Structures are given as C-alpha cells and as structure tokens.
Amino acid sequence: MDALFHISMLGMLAGLLWAAVAIVRRTRQRRSAWESGVTAQARVVRAWATTQVVNNAARRVQWHEYDFTTPDGGAVRFKEAGGPRERAVGDAVRVHYAPHEPDRATAAEPRPGKDMAAAVVWLAVIAGCAIFLVHEWVELSRY
Template identity: 45%
Template sequence: MAVLFSVIPLLLIALAVYGAVVVLRRSRQVSSAWSSGITAQARCVRSYTTTNRSGDSMVRTTLHHVYEFTTRDGRVIRFDETDGPSTRIEGDIVTVHYLPVRPELATAKVPAPGKLAASTGCALLFLTVFIAFAIFLIVVANSDSMR
C-alpha cells in the first residue's frame, strides 16, 4: 500500500513538471513573437468553442480563433489560438506577431509582457505548490511505512 502512495504522487509530479514545461514554452514563444517586431495583418477565418467536462458539475469552455495571414516571404499561414477576446468574430482583421523562422507560432494577442509574466508566474506557483503537496504525501507514506 505504501508503494501506491509513492507511485501515484510521483506520477502527479511528472505531470506537473510537464505542465510547467508547456507553460514556460508557450510563454517564451509569445514573448519572442512580440519582441521580434515582425507583424502582419491577419483575418479571423473561424471562431469556435470546445467544452471539457470533469465530473458531473464542472464544465470548462475554451474559445478558439483561427487566423490566416501571409508572411513577408509570401507563405500563407493559418494558426489556432485559444482564449482570445469573445468579441472577435469571423472576418475581423487583427495584427499578429510572429518569428520569421516559425510563423506558425504566431500570436494575435496584444503585447502585454507584464500580464504574460504574471499569468506564467501564477501557473508556475500553482504547479510548485502541487509538487510540494505530492512530495509531502510521499514523505508521509514513507514515514508511516518505516514504523
């Protein structure tokens, strides 16, 4: 039984570390796109929502926008971005920021480095507390099994 209380928290820690990597990677991508200085006019070609259910009562709805733009070298790029403004509809023209080497990682979010840093920091703080709790569970399980 003690093994179970050690293995499950280790899996949760691995999941939290993966989540931290994803958060940091996307934050770096958005920040790099903003600082690249390369922009283009894009058209919102589609807007849709996805719904995720966890349990009987919790439902999370995510708003997606699909944008299409042409890079300076003439390539047509289409990308999907989550959590954009709910007032944006198909046909709207927006400014996108992108890196010339990876235009598919563009963002239509308005540059807000402070907001990006705060949201990234909050996500990492949550994951750190989550990992600390999982380590606490491992310590408690192992201290009980040593008696």
Template identity: 35%
Template sequence: MEVFFYIVPSIMIALVLVGITAVVRKALRINQAWNGPTAEGRCLRMFTTTSGGSGDSSVSTTLHHVYEFTTRDGRAVRFEEENGPATVLEGDITTVWYAPDRPERATAQSPARGRLMAGTGCALMFLGAFAAGLVTMMVQFSRHF
C-alpha cells in the same frame, strides 16, 4: 502497500513536471512571437468548444479563432488560437505577431508581457506548491515506516 505511497506521488510529480514544461514553453512561444515582426491578419473562423457538464461538473467553454496572414517573404500562414478576444469576429482584420522562423506559432493577442509573466508565475507557483506537497507527503510517510 508501502510502495503505493511512493509510486503514485512519483507519477503525479512527473505529471507536474510535464505541466511546468508546457506552461514555460507556451510563455516562451508567445514572447518570441511578440518580439518578431507583425502582419495584417484576417479572422477566417470563430468557434467555441465545450467540455465537462457530465454529472455534477460545470461546463467550460473555450473560444477559438482561426487566422490567416502573409509573412514578409510572401508565405501564407493559417493558425488557430484559443481564448482570443470575443470582440474579434469572422472577417475582422487584426494585427498578428509571429517569429520569422516559426510563423505557424503566431499570436493575435496584443503584447501584455506583465500579464504573461503574472499568469505564468501563478501557474508555476501552483504546480510547484503541489509538487512540494507531494514530496513532503512522501518524506512524512517514510519517517513513519
């Protein structure tokens, strides 16, 4: 039974580390795109997805946009982005930022480095606090046995 109090928190800490990695990678990807060239893109499609709603859980809706643009070397690139502005509709022309070596990881979100840093920092603080709480629980448990 004691092993249970070490294995489950260890698995949860591993999942927190995966989450931290995902948050940092996303921030780096967006920042890299903002540092690259821009192109004129067109919104090809706009759609929403929903999740939740079973039982007592609330429904969450995510807005998606599909954009297409042409890189400076003439390559046509299409990408999908979540949580874009609701004011961009199908057929709209928008500015796209992309990294020249990875244009498929482009973004149509306007550069907002402060907001990106704040959001990334808050996510990392939450995940770090959760992991610290798990470690504290494991230490406290080991002292009692």
C-alpha cells in the same frame, strides 16, 4: 501495491512538470513574437468555443484559427485559445510573430508584464502542488 503507489506519484509529478514546461514554453513564444516587432494582417478562418467542467463549474474557452501570409510568401495557419468572443470568422486582425517561427504567432495584444505575472502565478501554484505531493509521498511511504 507499493509499486503502483510509487508509479502513480511519479506520474503525477511528471504531469506537473509537463504543465510547468508548457507554461514556460508558451510564455517565451509569445514574448519572442511580441519583441520581434514583426506583424502581419491575418484573417479569422474559424471560431469556436469549448466548455470545460471542473468541480461542477463550467468554463468557456474561446478558440480562433488564423491565416496569414509572411513577406516571403509563406502561408501560415495557427490556432490560439483565449481570444475575444466578439471576434468572428472573416475578421481581420494583426498578429505578432517571430520570423524564425511564424507558426507560433499570437493575435493577443502585447502585454508582456501581464503574461509574465500570470506565468509566475501558475508556476507558483504548480510548485506548491509538487511540494505537497512530495511531502505526502514521503509521509505515506513511511507506513
């Protein structure tokens, strides 16, 4: 039973680490896209919404799939969550992307300060959860 406890604690810590890495990676990708100064006109190919229920509270997440062409003629299609609900299939939008990774583009307006602040808050929450988890792991291991 001890082994299962330790494995589950390691699994939860690994999940928190994975979430932190994902937040940092996406924040850096968006910042790189915004700072590159490279933009393109894209078209909304698909729009849909998903619903997540957490603690009996429904949360709606808007998704869009975009299609654009790079100056060298490469066709790029990418998906992004969190766009405006009014954006519909066929709408034209400006996307920002880094030339070395156009598939990591973003249709979000450049707001690096807000993006960084959100990342810092989420990383602080994850760090707090990790600290609490390690504390409980140590306390419960004593028994």
